[in-house]
Amino acid sequence: MKIEPSDLDFTGKRVLVTGAASGIGAAMARTFHGHGATMVLADRDAAGLEAMARELPDSRAITFDQADLASIQAMAEAAGPVDVLLNNAGVLWAGPFAEMPMAELDRVAVINFMGPMRVAHAVGLGMLERGAGVIVNTSSQLAFHGSAERAVYASTKAGIAQFTKSIAAEWAPRGVRVVAIAPGRTLTNINSYLLEDGEKRVEALKGIPNGRLAEAPEMARLALLLASDVLGYVVGETVISDGGYVLL
Ligand SMILES: NC(=O)c1ccc[n+]([C@@H]2O[C@H](COP(=O)([O-])OP(=O)(O)OC[C@H]3O[C@@H](n4cnc5c(N)ncnc54)[C@H](O)[C@@H]3O)[C@@H](O)[C@H]2O)c1
Numbered sequence: 001m002k003i004e005p006s007d008l009d010f011t012g013k014r015v016l017v018t019g020a021a022s023g024i025g026a027a028m029a030r031t032f033h034g035h036g037a038t039m040v041l042a043d044r045d046a047a048g049l050e051a052m053a054r055e056l057p058d059s060r061a062i063t064f065d066q067a068d069l070a071s072i073q074a075m076a077e078a079a080g081p082v083d084v085l086l087n088n089a090g091v092l093w094a095g096p097f098a099e100m101p102m103a104e105l106d107r108v109a110v111i112n113f114m115g116p117m118r119v120a121h122a123v124g125l126g127m128l129e130r131g132a133g134v135i136v137n138t139s140s141q142l143a144f145h146g147s148a149e150r151a152v153y154a155s156t157k158a159g160i161a162q163f164t165k166s167i168a169a170e171w172a173p174r175g176v177r178v179v180a181i182a183p184g185r186t187l188t189n190i191n192s193y194l195l196e197d198g199e200k201r202v203e204a205l206k207g208i209p210n211g212r213l214a215e216a217p218e219m220a221r222l223a224l225l226l227a228s229d230v231l232g233y234v235v236g237e238t239v240i241s242d243g244g245y246v247l248l
Contacts, residue, residue, distance in 0.1 A: 007230050011036030015227075016082040018066065018119060019089030021048025023188025024138065027216035028086050029056060031224050040079045043089065066115035067107065076122035081130065084227045085123045087116045088138040090156075092190045097151040105152055112156035117163055124167070124176060131175035134227045137164050139180045141242040157182075161238040168236030179226045179234055184242025186214040209244030 015032045019025030020041035029052055033039050039059035043049045046063045053061040064075035066089045090112045093104050120135055127133025140157035147154040161180060168178040185191060185204055194201045194213060205211060222241050225231050240246055 003230055008224065008228050009036050010084070010228075013037050013083040014040060014079075014081065015084040015086065016040040016042060016079050016123060017086040017088060018042045018064075018116075019138075020052055020061075021045040023190060024183060024186060024216045024219045025086070025088045026052055027220035028088060028223050029059070031217060031220035032084070032086075032227075033059065035224060037084070040082060042075050042079070066119065067111050069118055072115070072118045073122050076119070076126075079123065081126050082123060083133060085120065085127075085133070085135045086138075086223055086227075087119050087123075087135055089115065090138060090190075092150070092153050094149050094153070096149060100152065108152045109156060112153065113159045116160055120163075120167065120178075124171065127176045128171065128174050133176045135167075135176065135178045136223045136227050137178070137180035137238075139164070139182045139238045141182050141184045141240055141245050143182055143238060144240070144246050164238055165236040172235050177232065177235055179231075179236065180238040181219060181222050181226065182238045182240040182242065183219045184208065184214050184240070184245045186216055186219055188216055207245055207248055208242070209247060212243065214241065214243060 010032055015037040017025050017028045020029045021043035029039050029041055033056045039056055041049050041052050041059055042062045042064050044065045049061040053059050062075050062078050065071040091108055093108045116137055137160050139160040142150055142154035143157040143161040164178055164180040171178055194204055226234060
């Protein structure tokens with residue numbers, strides 16, 4: 001049976017993407033908008049958000065801070081009812097765990113772990129009331145590895161994978177489907193050192209069997225397919241797209 005263009009048409013759907021000002025979130029915003037969705041763009045970067053909102057007609061920009069519960073609640077309220085939540089904003093701190101300042105440990109844990117759970121709660125309750133919705137969380141390939149110099153980051157992403165399974169089991173019977181994507185190394189601001197630093201880039205490529213870093217639109221397309229009814233039987237999975245990294 002053929003997949004028809006209408007199967008990937010999000011016309012009439014409101015899609016909220018966090019971390020929409022940059023990287024994977026910006027690519028998600030462009031991709032879902034290209035497939036007809038009305039976009040609600042959320043990020044702490046007000047200038048970046050405004051630029052995205054200008055680029056994508058009929059989209060709405062909401063500035064918020066995923067580190068702050070009240071800000072998340074205000075964002076969810078301002079967003080109104082959404083059909084799809086792309087729960088994507090996150091930060092990276094890279095370096096030896098022993099050298100990680102406690103304030104950074106807390107910041108990464110709150111933004112990457114508490115944040116997406118709070119966003120899913122704040123936005124998901126409306127979906128449950130309406131008995132319909134899809135949540136796509138952004139985990140990471142590092143959810144599936146121990147990762148030197150990424151201890152807290154990898155732990156938060158493993159937590160997101162477990163959170164995805166757990167609420168998927170609770171919410172699927174109530175009409176809300178929850179899944180996650182696990183991107184491999186993708187060329188965005190989070191990884192800007194890979195663009196600048198030739199040696200680190202060569203080192204990073206060694207771990208990727210297909211020999212290249214990912215582009216943000218590749219992650220956006222995975223999210224689009226997962227959010228569509230084409231993959232409507234996928235529930236609770238964290239789907240890896242990493243060029244084969246986890247195979248090594
Ligand atoms: N790029 C990669 O290699 C990679 C790999 C695996 C997972 N990820 C995940 O993908 C997601 C998107 O990252 P990216 O690579 O596009 O990086 P990015 O830095 O380009 O984008 C992250 C966005 O999140 C926003 N953000 C950060 N903290 C926030 C906060 N407290 N409140 C609101 N917004 C905040 C930033 O302003 C930015 O626009 C993250 O969750 C990241 O962990 C990225």
